[in-house]
Amino acid sequence: MELRKPKESKTLQTTNKKTKDMKKYRLKDEKFRKLAQEIAGFAEGGSLPLEHFISNKNGSMRKKLEEYGVFDLWFEEEPKYKAGDYIVAVGGGQGNQVRKIVNCEERGDMFFWNEYEKTEGVFTHSWELSKIRHATAEEIEEYKQQLPYIGWYRGKRILDNIVYGCKSIHIQDFIRLYETCIDLGVSSITIEGQEIKIETMQEIYEKIQ
Numbered sequence: 001m002e003l004r005k006p007k008e009s010k011t012l013q014t015t016n017k018k019t020k021d022m023k024k025y026r027l028k029d030e031k032f033r034k035l036a037q038e039i040a041g042f043a044e045g046g047s048l049p050l051e052h053f054i055s056n057k058n059g060s061m062r063k064k065l066e067e068y069g070v071f072d073l074w075f076e077e078e079p080k081y082k083a084g085d086y087i088v089a090v091g092g093g094q095g096n097q098v099r100k101i102v103n104c105e106e107r108g109d110m111f112f113w114n115e116y117e118k119t120e121g122v123f124t125h126s127w128e129l130s131k132i133r134h135a136t137a138e139e140i141e142e143y144k145q146q147l148p149y150i151g152w153y154r155g156k157r158i159l160d161n162i163v164y165g166c167k168s169i170h171i172q173d174f175i176r177l178y179e180t181c182i183d184l185g186v187s188s189i190t191i192e193g194q195e196i197k198i199e200t201m202q203e204i205y206e207k208i209q
Helices: 007-021 030-040 060-067 137-145 171-184 198-207
Strands: 025-027 075-077 086-089 098-100 103-107 110-114 125-128 132-134 156-158 161-164 167-170 188-191 194-197
Touching: 025 030, 030 060, 086 137, 098 137, 161 171, 167 171, 171 198, 188 198, 194 198
Parallel strands: none
Antiparallel strands: 025 075, 086 098, 086 132, 103 110, 110 125, 156 161, 161 167, 188 194
């Protein structure tokens, strides 16, 4: 007897894909929440917020908000990328390097972001949104194990030591050195002729925590 997959499987797969592709929205201001919930007919007490139910443009709650003319006024599309996300630039000179976002901003088709803390509104990187993707779980795990380059050497953690080439420093000693640099407000230090920027030290500090 030939066994066939039930038709429902294909329908479920299609539905899941549509759900995944739905745009997510968020309230522009929390002061609108209570009234938005009343208009949408949303009952509090569940585990999911109102935002979960308005991603579907054909949903009844979304339609009620649109009928009252408040959906576009009170809600905005949730940015695809946010602080704390790990991203990868697809192709180009960046290769497939994983980067962690500290702060960011979307402007049209462009994505502006920083790997390190900067003055508000000042960004050191700008990539086209179409050329960025979220890093996979495997890529993130590999990224977390790596330390940045200093000179020609990529650092690595071996037990309680940070190792660069044939040089090493105990993690606690490095932490004290980094915190001293932050307290003094220095932008870089030089060790045996090698300049180390505070941004590099910050990245090492974050990865060994």
